Each structure stands twice: as structure tokens, then as C-alpha cells.
Amino acid sequence: MIAAVRGTRDILPGAVERWRHVEAVARRICERYGYVELRTPIIEREELFAKGTGESTDIVQKEMYAFTDKGGERVTLRPEATPGIVRAFVEHALEQSLPVPKLYTLGPMFRYERPQKGRYRQFHQLNVEVFGVTDPSLDAEVVEMACSFVRALGIGRTELLINSVGCPACRPAFSEALLKALGDDLPKLCGDCQRRATANPLRIFDCKVPADQPIIDALPHPVEFLCDACGEHFDAVQRYLRAYGQPFQVSHRLVRGLDYYTRTTFEVLASNLGAQNALLGGGRYDGLVKKLGGPDRAGIGFAAGLERLVLALPEAVSAPVPDVFVAAIGDEAREAAFVLARLLRAEGLRTLVDYEARSAKAQFKRANRTGARHVVIVGGDELARGEVTVKTMATGEQHAVLRAKVVEVLRSAS
Ligand code: AMP
Numbered sequence: 583m584i585a586a587v588r589g590t591r592d593i594l595p596g597a598v599e600r601w602r603h604v605e606a607v608a609r610r611i612c613e614r615y616g617y618v619e620l621r622t623p624i625i626e627r628e629e630l631f632a633k634g635t636g637e638s639t640d641i642v643q644k645e646m647y648a649f650t651d652k653g654g655e656r657v658t659l660r661p662e663a664t665p666g667i668v669r670a671f672v673e674h675a676l677e678q679s680l681p682v683p684k685l686y687t688l689g690p691m692f693r694y695e696r697p698q699k700g701r702y703r704q705f706h707q708l709n710v711e712v713f714g715v716t717d718p719s720l721d722a723e724v725v726e727m728a729c730s731f732v733r734a735l736g737i738g739r740t741e742l743l744i745n746s747v748g749c750p751a752c753r754p755a756f757s758e759a760l761l762k763a764l765g766d767d768l769p770k771l772c773g774d775c776q777r778r779a780t781a782n783p784l785r786i787f788d789c790k791v792p793a794d795q796p797i798i799d800a801l802p803h804p805v806e807f808l809c810d811a812c813g814e815h816f817d818a819v820q821r822y823l824r825a826y827g828q829p830f831q832v833s834h835r836l837v838r839g840l841d842y843y844t845r846t847t848f849e850v851l852a853s854n855l856g857a858q859n860a861l862l863g864g865g866r867y868d869g870l871v872k873k874l875g876g877p878d879r880a881g882i883g884f885a886a887g888l889e890r891l892v893l894a895l896p897e898a899v900s901a902p903v904p905d906v907f908v909a910a911i912g913d914e915a916r917e918a919a920f921v922l923a924r925l926l927r928a929e930g931l932r933t934l935v936d937y938e939a940r941s942a943k944a945q946f947k948r949a950n951r952t953g954a955r956h957v958v959i960v961g962g963d964e965l966a967r968g969e970v971t972v973k974t975m976a977t978g979e980q981h982a983v984l985r986a987k988v989v990e991v992l993r994s995a996s
Pocket of ligand 1: 662695700701702703704705706839860861863864885886887888889
């Protein structure tokens with residue numbers, strides 16, 4: 583047997599309904615807030631992420647499924663959606679065709695991470711991005727929408743964390759302060775942190791190595807170094823969230839694992855998911871569109887992990903049951919049964935049939951297992967009279983019905 587690739591999963595019937603539910607709620611919420619759908623390729627040029635996500639991130643350093651294609655081009659499976667969406671926004675000049683560029687996309691991402699519960703190598707995200715708006719009211723709206731989405735799924739006991747990582751004007755002072763505060767402790771940190779200290783000191787907050795944590799916890803916080811404009815922006819975001827009645831906590835270590843964030847960052851955590859408890863995360867990325875060759879436009883968005891939302895979902899979501907099971911009694915009825923099934927399907931009824939000319943008893947047993955609401959029995963004398971028998975499984979009642987009336991009867995009964 584050839585097994586699935588490590589870190590990838592089949593989403594089987596029985597589980598897929600939960601996925602469809604999450605996706606349907608995602609679309610409904612996005613559309614309610616004025617977002618339109620965009621779909622970008624799964625494969626992109628490697629440099630898009632080196633430039634976009636950032637050279638110093640774990641994603642680019644360690645986790646990309648990058649390779650040289652047969653034409654000699656360096657490409658990669660996308661590890662995240664934002665750079666691809668920004669590319670499409672620029673490539674198609676979407677700000678000219680969309681009055682408010684509010685975009686969402688659903689699809690798979692790929693990262694070569696160590697698989698565990700809630701963390702996979704192929705995983706799926708809802709991505710939401712807005713371009714061209716700098717006002718903090720949008721930050722708060724995006725954060726509030728993310729929380730509404732999680733609530734609409736019935737996922738309780740969550741926590742919203744927010745932070746501000748400043749902008750290119752105040753970041754250098756903060757980086758300098760970080761290095762100064764680290765001082766002699768820097769060599770005690772892990773190898774990754776040593777690299778981060780040179781490439782992008784802010785990334786030190788991503789470190790998960792237990793021994794490093796006491797040192798990192800004692801470091802200064804980004805909010806202490808915000809310039810006036812960033813400070814006002816962060817205050818305003820918090821004011822709007824309070825006005826919405828949306829509880830939050832400021833988390834000083836929330837810098838997120840991507841290089842492009844400016845000002846607002848946020849995450850929603852679920853309390854019932856164990857170690858991989860981040861349901862979604864995002865923030866503002868005001869320099870990214872320009873960095874990727876576009877006009878100087880602000881950006882903000884978030885990505886929600888569908889695997890984790892599906893795991894955290896409270897209620898069972900089941901597959902739709904068939905409306906009808908068509909049972910043919912006797913060989914001569916088989917053709918009529920298939921023709922009737924075709925008609926029922928054309929009328930929009932979920933219809934199953936028996937293919938193997940089994941006994942009436944075996945067909946009823948099968949019908950029962952499928953959970954079909956009705957069995958339509960085709961055969962015998964009734965067939966000659968242009969009638970079929972409709973049995974309602976919940977009550978066990980059955981009636982002879984004119985074949986021409988069967989759709990009407992089934993509709994009124996369901
Ligand atoms: P990120 O794109 O890293 O900002 O992550 C956004 C969200 O995607 C996280 O909060 C998770 O819910 C989800 N996510 C990220 N990486 C994985 C993964 N390897 N497996 C499953 N979900 C993931």
C-alpha cells in the first residue's frame with residue numbers, strides 16, 4: 583500500500599461536512615463585510631516569499647516546498663497566501679477595478695513543519711486582505727470580523743490578543759533597544775536567535791526554545807518604542823474594539839512569524855486545542871504592496887487555519903441524507919426504476935438506487951442504512967397500472983402513488 587505523504591491528510595466523507603460548514607460560514611461572513619473572492623495559484627515564484635514573507639522567517643528559511651522546475655525556474659508551493667494576493671492585486675491593478683479592494687481566498691498552504699495535532703504540512707486557510715486603507719477603524723473591523731467568524735462557528739472560550747509592532751520609523755530604535763537589553767545574554771540564546779539578532783531582532787520573540795524564555799520575557803516591549811503616529815493608531819484600534827464590546831488582551835510578544843507586519847498584529851487562540859491553539863492571526867502590512875513592486879498602498883489581513891477551526895467546532899455536522907432510495911422488485915422493473923431515479927434527480931431530489939438486482943429484503947436493508955427518508959418501490963402489478971409504492975421510513979407508512987405524481991408526493995412529504 584502507498585500511504586499519504588507525511589503531514590498531509592485525506593478529508594474523508596463524514597469529516598468533510600464539518601469542512602464545508604466552516605467554509606460556508608467563512609464565505610457568508612466575508613461577503614457580509616464586503617469582501618469578494620479571489621483565487622490565486624498554489625505554485626508561485628520562490629522570490630515572492632523571500633521578498634514578501636521575509637528572508638529571516640522560519641517559513642522561508644526552513645519550511646518551503648521550493649524546487650527548480652523543468653524549465654529551470656525556482657518555484658515553490660505557497661507557504662502562505664498574502665504575498666500571492668498582493669502579487670495578483672498589483673499584477674491586475676485591482677484597485678482600479680474594485681471600488682474597495684477587500685479580498686478573501688480559501689485554499690491549501692504548504693510548510694515543511696514537524697507534523698502534530700493541529701499542525702500539518704499541507705493545511706488550509708481562509709485569508710482575508712484589504713488594501714489602500716490606513717485608518718485604525720479598519721484594523722478594528724478586521725479584528726472584529728475575525729472574532730465574529732469564530733463566534734458564528736459556535737467556538738466559545740477563545741482569547742483575542744493584540745499588539746503593535748510599530749513601523750519603519752520606530753522599529754530601528756526598538757531593535758537597538760532589544761540588542762542593548764540582551765547584551766551579554768545574547769550568546770546564551772539558541773542558534774536561531776543568534777541569527778535573528780543580526781537579521782531582524784524582532785524575530786527573537788518567535789523563539790519557542792524553553793531555555794530562552796526567561797531572557798526573552800525580560801526584554802522591552804515594542805509598544806514602549808512606538809512613534810507618536812503608531813501610538814495613536816494603536817490607541818484608536820483599542821478604542822474601537824472597546825466600542826464593539828470585543829474583549830482583548832495586549833500581548834507584548836505577539837510579533838507573528840512574518841516579516842512584513844507593521845503596527846497592528848493580532849491572534850485568536852482557542853482554549854480547547856492544546857499546543858497548536860492559534861485559530862487565526864494577522865495584522866497590518868503597510869509596506870508590502872510597494873515592496874512587491876506595486877504602488878505605495880497600505881494592507882491588512884488575517885489567515886485562519888481551517889484544520890484548527892474544524893477541530894474546535896462544537897457540534898456534529900452530518901452529511902445530507904438521501905431523500906429517496908429507489909428499489910426495483912423483479913428484473914422487469916429495473917429499467918423503470920433507473921428511469922424514475924433519473925427523473926427524481928432532475929427534480930433535485932437526492933436519490934440512490936440499487937444496482938445489483940438484490941432481493942427486496944436486501945434492498946430495504948440497504949435503504950435503511952443510507953438513512954433515506956423514503957423508499958420508492960417499483961415493480962409488480964403497480965408498475966403495469968402506472969403506479970409505484972412510496973414508503974416513508976420514519977413512520978413505516980406506505981401508499982400506492984401514480985408515477986406521474988411521485989415527485990409531488992415526495993416533495994410535500996419532505
Ligand atoms: P500564519 O499564516 O502563520 O500567520 O498562520 C495563520 C493560521 O494558520 C494559524 O493561526 C493556524 O491556524 C494556521 N496554520 C499555520 N500553520 C499551520 C500548519 N502547519 N498546520 C495547520 N494550521 C496552520
